[in-house]
Amino acid sequence: MNKSLLRKIKVGIVGGTGYTGVELLRILVRHPLVEISVITSRKESGIAVDQLYPNLRKHINLKFSSPEDGDLTKCDVVFFATPHGVAMSQAYNLINHGVKVIDLAADFRLKNVDVFEEWYKIPHACPEILAMSEYGLVEINRSKLLNVNVVGNPGCYPTTVLLGLAPLLQSEQIFIDLNRIIADCKSGISGAGKKLESSSLFAESADNFRAYGVSGHRHHPEIVSQLEIMSGKKINLIFVPHLVPMIRGMFSTIYTKILPKYRDIDFQKIFEDRYKDEYFVDVMPSGNFPDTRSVRGSNTIRISVNRINDEDLVILVAQDNLVKGAAGQAVQNMNLIFGFSEVIGLEHVAILP
Amino acid sequence: MNKSLLRKIKVGIVGGTGYTGVELLRILVRHPLVEISVITSRKESGIAVDQLYPNLRKHINLKFSSPEDGDLTKCDVVFFATPHGVAMSQAYNLINHGVKVIDLAADFRLKNVDVFEEWYKIPHACPEILAMSEYGLVEINRSKLLNVNVVGNPGCYPTTVLLGLAPLLQSEQIFIDLNRIIADCKSGISGAGKKLESSSLFAESADNFRAYGVSGHRHHPEIVSQLEIMSGKKINLIFVPHLVPMIRGMFSTIYTKILPKYRDIDFQKIFEDRYKDEYFVDVMPSGNFPDTRSVRGSNTIRISVNRINDEDLVILVAQDNLVKGAAGQAVQNMNLIFGFSEVIGLEHVAILP
């Protein structure tokens, strides 16, 4: 990766017009070791990026290319901020040209092709690349990610649930009953993306709270498969997502049952020890609860560990769904892969109020 | 109109799935003198109304009909909660069957066909019916509306600006400089309707404020033409609409210059006298300002009269854009036409907080 020491790396973004795309841009235009070379959008090709996203005026001087014209093979790394199915169709060509691929969609999140095809209703285009790819949850998989060519950037809900549970499942010890995990998760509306759907209209979603996907959500198999990798055991997870009338932010309330033999453990300390070297994971002091605004616009995920009684441990997790839950985490992966300091370009202080 | 004394009137609604449609339903299902007979929607035909709008569960037991099947000619009155152009294509047939027509779109708002066609980009289908129709601003046109067959229900912005200015322009006296009227208007997002447009998404419009239509908005000619009818004079109006991140509500700040000879007038009294018999127009006591929440869900429009200095009079007007600015005003017209008490079915107290 020494090339990164000599020059800025060239970055391509496929599908730069959605919310994860513009968030990648917000972060990358200020990243000191990066040059944005290509941004593609079929629909907006020829349009200046800052025409569509005026917050980027004076920060970027680039037009959207059509997917055909944008020469992605000359990039060092390409981010896919696209619907599911796009990255896998282009990954083979890119890695053949030595280009790293970071997919913000789901093409490389589920190692089991059958599970992928069941939930995403499309055949997987490159199972052999999937097999070589890694799941980009840096705090869990750091060592595996160092030399990888293709990263499946985690889903937003999975990021909160996996980092919220990891200290309880990893290493040799499993502290909780794997059959009794409930994740009650809440997301801001930007999680639904910029698609034109009636339910995402302001007049439909403001001043309102609702559950959705109760009978099944694609992030369920993603969470379960990673928890099973972590623990080496079968997991039974109940997962109910909800929508909150706020633009950004995700909050997960995770209910676990402590196994009888671990009821004397200081779980606050378990979490603090596990994450003490992680810049982006903040274990709150005991008795302090996270809120989503304290992470708004930042790559930080805040966790609070709550011992309700002898048996019950409730983990609260807050993140910005577009940053640690998507674009920020993708840049964190890029930093890691190219040997940069992991935090570079990601030191934003959350905007509060 | 004696038929209304003997039985409930039969109401039809064309286009019941948009926001003015569901608001008509919210009001009419509780109106004691009305029976909703037909609701049409091409897209939702066959679907139960309360499936689309669960707030109506237990209040209505009707399905959307296709426009072809719904037998509107058997109704006493039909409301058009449709895009511009629909009502005028059906008005002739309906009034031939003795059915009253109340159009919540713009087909019968502009008496001048040329102006209509310039702003709405469609030919007017029935200029002769337009000529017989009346502009349904009850507080201004009550006597003309009593025996009318077709009502053009006013636009939301025009309702606020016209009722805010009427006391200054009517009768023999014109108190203000007709060349110096500025209406700075602000609307909640529901004013944009339920159309799928990117700018109406929660993540685009929440926590945001912006102007739009600065170079021209269809309500401008509507306001001007009505002001000119009121005053019998040429009017010069600057009108800038804005969008506020709230679901409902409309607020207009109207800047006027008092003519020199009227600078000793007590304008608070002028307004109070003008509206003392109007149930739905509330002139606030001097020094009290309206806010949109105090009219949320009600048919009330609140007005405050502010003498800034010798020359300047600033009128503040607040209404619920979906009620007094649309469906409530339409029902008020219906009540008037059928000889009911004007307030029946419209006595809702605004929801606060």
Add this chain to the structure above:
Amino acid sequence: MNKSLLRKIKVGIVGGTGYTGVELLRILVRHPLVEISVITSRKESGIAVDQLYPNLRKHINLKFSSPEDGDLTKCDVVFFATPHGVAMSQAYNLINHGVKVIDLAADFRLKNVDVFEEWYKIPHACPEILAMSEYGLVEINRSKLLNVNVVGNPGCYPTTVLLGLAPLLQSEQIFIDLNRIIADCKSGISGAGKKLESSSLFAESADNFRAYGVSGHRHHPEIVSQLEIMSGKKINLIFVPHLVPMIRGMFSTIYTKILPKYRDIDFQKIFEDRYKDEYFVDVMPSGNFPDTRSVRGSNTIRISVNRINDEDLVILVAQDNLVKGAAGQAVQNMNLIFGFSEVIGLEHVAILP
């Protein structure tokens, strides 16, 4: 109760300036069988009610009395929309004068005085009246409430959790594991009342989501005690409340484990049967989820029954915290006690959008 047939009943409200107070007013000013006689407020005494709450202009013509002056003993019923501790200090005198008392605070919610004193940190002023009072959850306790003098109107969270669980616990059958009930509850900000607290400021709570009271909330013993009365058994409940950036609305996601012997039961039918005669409880059709906006401003509570798998049943419950969760339920109790139709004055259609 025949007096109610002859004349409107006289209603007093103590503490009419908070959110439950103004909501009582919104409902009662339109209630056809009620006359509001007295509203007290120490802080606002002498001020016209509609000066403080302009939504009530033209609907009420009354001033706030000081608590000393307002003659509550001449009322038929007095609502306490006050902080905890006020109703119990006045209940004795009122019921001695034949006045019914409906307390919207917690003074008569917990039958066990010790539990009350532990959670509310004040001695109970009238244990003997507490013993005679009833918990005003009409759908559960209707028959007991008919002849009662003092009603403890349920808390907002308890209303959702109790009505969400009642069909699973009542009668001879207990369908679920009483040691594994989790209620993840979410409330709009009005639930915190009109108190001046930093955390209730717009700039602190908008665009934000957070948990609170994780280590203990006063509604926990209220829910548990009522569940134990219903089931006749010991209950283990985990309850975590959260705050949602919306004004009104409450949503509870309740996780239960079906007992092995009942895994063939059709729980949708259990709920529909239990509530088929309840006007205010709406069991949604299978596959439909409630949202808070579909109950905004109405006394309806919507419930959806979700069988996630063999073992897990997730109940979703939505209500308006100020109506069914407070003032509406209080009026429902009043209707019941005075022999009125239970729904009179409470037929509001929810405001949507």
Add this chain to the structure above:
Amino acid sequence: MNKSLLRKIKVGIVGGTGYTGVELLRILVRHPLVEISVITSRKESGIAVDQLYPNLRKHINLKFSSPEDGDLTKCDVVFFATPHGVAMSQAYNLINHGVKVIDLAADFRLKNVDVFEEWYKIPHACPEILAMSEYGLVEINRSKLLNVNVVGNPGCYPTTVLLGLAPLLQSEQIFIDLNRIIADCKSGISGAGKKLESSSLFAESADNFRAYGVSGHRHHPEIVSQLEIMSGKKINLIFVPHLVPMIRGMFSTIYTKILPKYRDIDFQKIFEDRYKDEYFVDVMPSGNFPDTRSVRGSNTIRISVNRINDEDLVILVAQDNLVKGAAGQAVQNMNLIFGFSEVIGLEHVAILP
């Protein structure tokens, strides 16, 4: 100012707990040439800053000092993020110790002591320092600010109106009628600060729009006095502020009348020329309108110039009230005074969505 070349400057903040205080912190903790030495707060003294503002966790390791203990005289610059009246009581001592003072309140905004005392109802403590101070609107007063000891940082509304009008009033030419300027201004709720006032509660201000200060607002004399300095003429300004249910953001719609002799002028070009070298002022391309979200969290102010007709020019201005309208502008002043690049530490991209 060469000391700044050798070491980071030491910064003190008085009153670090309000919204302008925490926003100063958000900016300054990432400013590469600054070391935050002291933060005072009477109320929170002894508390860790990141305990009160968890968004600053890992970014700052400092406690609030009591005003008596914090040694401000050792700082290079002290920001006052305090109520009006505090800075003027301490300015003399600080500048005697060679400390620069930047006041974010109004103590040094109005050069005329009588006007100050009329509007702020307190005597001015140091008229002689006021006389030496400068109004910190960098884009207008840059040269005067270079060697100043005390800066009156502009109010939020004045910043928008002054930068929106400056190109029309400066130099030898006055393009507009000085008797016909109307500023209709809209602010997010954070503009009211963190004070505990009923009207700032979420349940009072969400989903609501209202005007306030119609009969007079302290920013009116500030705007007028600066416009009169710019133009050398008497100004007649109508200014009506409003509150928008969003946390941050300010939007001003400014109505002007073009003088007859200038009706052939290309005002778009006038604005572009005036601001072509200003990093923080963005003149939007013709036909593009600003919105507040496109400046959220950034120090940019966006302006659009709209020729409505021959006579009428409408200027739209958007900024983040806490950044360019307060803390960001204060840091811009600091950068200028200490000879830093004006943009350093202020290059944030606005958060969108």
